[in-house]
Amino acid sequence: MRYFPCLYFMRWRSSIVVNTYNVDTMRVHALPWVLNAKLGPAVVVDPQFLHSQFFAGLLLSDGHLYKTYKVTHNSAFSLEMKWGDPGLSMVVSTFTLLKSAGLATGNFVERKRTAEVKPNVEQSYGVAYGYSLRHALFTDLRHIWYPNGYKIVPGCVKDYLSPVCLYTWFAGDGNARGAGVEFNTQSFQHDDVLFLADILLTKYQLQSEIQTEGKGYVIVLKQKAARQFAGLIHTLVPTCYSYKLKHLRN
Structure with missing residues (x-):
């Protein structure tokens, strides 16, 4: 959140x-x-x-x-x-x-x-x-x-990370950040966050940055990548979640 x-x-x-x-x-x-x-x-x-x-x-x-x-x-x-x-x-x-x-x-x-x-x-x-x-x-x-008792990002996520998965993930843990967007991945280990960022890049050509926030890490998409991301999920977003992307409409 x-x-x-x-x-x-x-x-x-x-x-x-x-x-x-x-x-x-x-x-x-x-x-x-x-x-x-x-x-x-x-x-x-x-x-x-x-x-x-x-x-x-x-x-x-x-x-x-x-x-x-x-x-x-x-x-x-x-x-x-x-x-x-x-x-x-x-x-x-x-x-x-x-x-x-x-x-x-x-x-x-x-x-x-x-x-x-x-x-x-x-x-x-x-x-x-x-x-x-x-x-x-x-x-x-x-x-x-949860193989070791805490949540990880399993390897199978690479197969599931479709636009539907991206939207559902973003609806729960995504938000606007400046002219871009971010995913709040603070609950995951650094290697897991790197893995997610790599999937975004290799599967959708979404260039991201991993930044420290609090005691964890977040994935940040700058304006260009954020607009690409919005294009992937915009047809899936119901009205109640459109506020998270409204800054990318212009």
Whole structure:
């Protein structure tokens, strides 16, 4: 999330559940490019979409796979995004798909978080938080994405980093930066960030810079590369996320 650039390293207090929601009762900005399917409770989705470009984009940004604490327990998936039209839309869309695949109940909650954005300065904000059922599919994915207990960028991402994956990743962890854009990759190790930057260059000829921010690293696309990037994903961006690219329209 760009809202607090170093959130991964910040101290935050436990959240309070404010409300519980169900995806069937929510209006959502449709993401028709996800599996070329119309979103809705009647849609039947192949669980293999967990190995799709869309899901890879979620795991590169705000998606998380829970650790299996007991041998008999499988992992589960969670997604937390800042409350508001964009984040809420992504959470509802994701858990509509998971529910259709029988991998979630379709419920998510509104939470309040308090983060220390700098020494002795705290800021409160709301988040939409969704979580799946435990399933062997998530356990398999966790072995790929968290082989040593922390999230990495697995080699298979190179095959998944399509425009759909780029958009989903950017929707969660991207933002405008000056005349360009950046991906907030502070939670990844330096080698993983280098790997992502190399994919952007070799696959899409997107020249980037890796810059230090807080205790981690971000990938920055300057104006020319940012315009190229916007051209790759502009047809996928729903209205609620268009603000992230509006500075590149002129």
